[in-house]
Amino acid sequence: MLLGVGLLGGLGATARFLLDEFVSAREPSVFPAGIFVVNLSGAFLLGVLTGAAVDGDAGRLLATGLLGGFTTFSTWMLDSHRLHEHGHRSAFWLNLAVSLLAGLLLVWLGRELGGAL
Amino acid sequence: MTVDPRELAAIFLGGCAGALARAGVVEALPLTPGTWPWATLLVNVAGALLLGALITWVHERRAAPPAYLPPLLGTGFCGALTTFSALQLELLQLLDAGRGEVAALFALALTAAGLAGVTLASSLVRRLDGVQA
Numbered sequence: 001m002l003l004g005v006g007l008l009g010g011l012g013a014t015a016r017f018l019l020d021e022f023v024s025a026r027e028p029s030v031f032p033a034g035i036f037v038v039n040l041s042g043a044f045l046l047g048v049l050t051g052a053a054v055d056g057d058a059g060r061l062l063a064t065g066l067l068g069g070f071t072t073f074s075t076w077m078l079d080s081h082r083l084h085e086h087g088h089r090s091a092f093w094l095n096l097a098v099s100l101l102a103g104l105l106l107v108w109l110g111r112e113l114g115g116a117l
Numbered sequence: 118m119t120v121d122p123r124e125l126a127a128i129f130l131g132g133c134a135g136a137l138a139r140a141g142v143v144e145a146l147p148l149t150p151g152t153w154p155w156a157t158l159l160v161n162v163a164g165a166l167l168l169g170a171l172i173t174w175v176h177e178r179r180a181a182p183p184a185y186l187p188p189l190l191g192t193g194f195c196g197a198l199t200t201f202s203a204l205q206l207e208l209l210q211l212l213d214a215g216r217g218e219v220a221a222l223f224a225l226a227l228t229a230a231g232l233a234g235v236t237l238a239s240s241l242v243r244r245l246d247g248v249q250a
Contacts, residue, residue: 002137002140005136005137005140006133006134006136006137006140007133008136009132009133009135009136009137009139009140009197010128010129010130010131010132010133010136010193010197011129011132012132012136012197013128013129013131013132013133013135013136013192013193013196013197014125014128014129014132016192016196017125017128017188017192017196018120021118021120022118025118039201039202042201042202043201043202043205043206045202046202046203046205046206047205047206047209050206060140063202063203064136064139064140064143064203065136065140067200067202067203068136068139068140068197068200068202068203069132069135069136069196069197070202071200071201071202071203072164072195072196072197072199072200072201073160073161073164073165073199073200073201073204073227073231074161074164074165074167074168074195074196074198074199074231075168075191075192075195075196076201076231077165077168077169077228077231077232077234077235078165078168078169078172078235080232081169081232081235081236081239084232096228099201100208100224100228103201103204103205104205104208104209104212106205107202107205107206107208107209108209111209
């Protein structure tokens with residue numbers, strides 16, 4: 001069980017890196033669009049799992065392991081810190097506020113959809 | 118986009134360790150939905166501190182850093198130790214419980230602590246490096 005959480009966490013981290021690279025290569029800008037897409041899609045998927053009442057071992061594997069490893073807080077904070085340090089004040093506030101509010105909206109939307117499955 | 122398989126392996130290994138460490142904290146500090154999410158606060162602030170220190174150290178030292186250290190410890194371990202999805206679900210559950218003011222306070226406290234953690238760790242590393250130089 002614990003092994004599975006670890007392996008899926010590693011898989012989630014690898015998927016985060018690949019999606020981040022892919023998005024950042026397509027949308028080169030000061031705004032950290034890659035991690036933004038990773039975090040919002042992960043929040044949506046966690047909402048779907050919750051709505052579909054995936055719990056117990058499957059919940060631990062997919063929610064704590066895969067999606068926990070996929071989404072990240074530390075890089076979101078580091079990117080925000082850098083935006084602030086380089087004087088991109090509006091991108092700094094946008095990255096914080098929009099991530100939080102859109103994340104909340106998407107986890108709710110995911111839960112509604114998951115509940116209807 | 119070119120991918121280095123050894124870089125991916127480092128991220129995968131770091132990610133396994135980070136997710137396991139987070140699972141351990143979640144196990145030790147189980148959450149009743151609608152209450153203050155201590156586990157998420159702890160792993161996220163710890164990961165922000167560690168990542169801030171690591172990236173500053175790697176970017177500002179004169180010698181080249183060990184090649185696979187940033188993907189292993191940064192993208193892999195810190196990335197998977199911390200989480201955004203659980204944070205959002207826990208905020209939603211606080212709103213469900215009618216505790217909107219706690220949700221707002223938690224979001225504010227966590228982002229402030231995360232940013233302060235990155236800033237603090239990075240200036241601490243700069244100071245230590247300055248002493249050595």
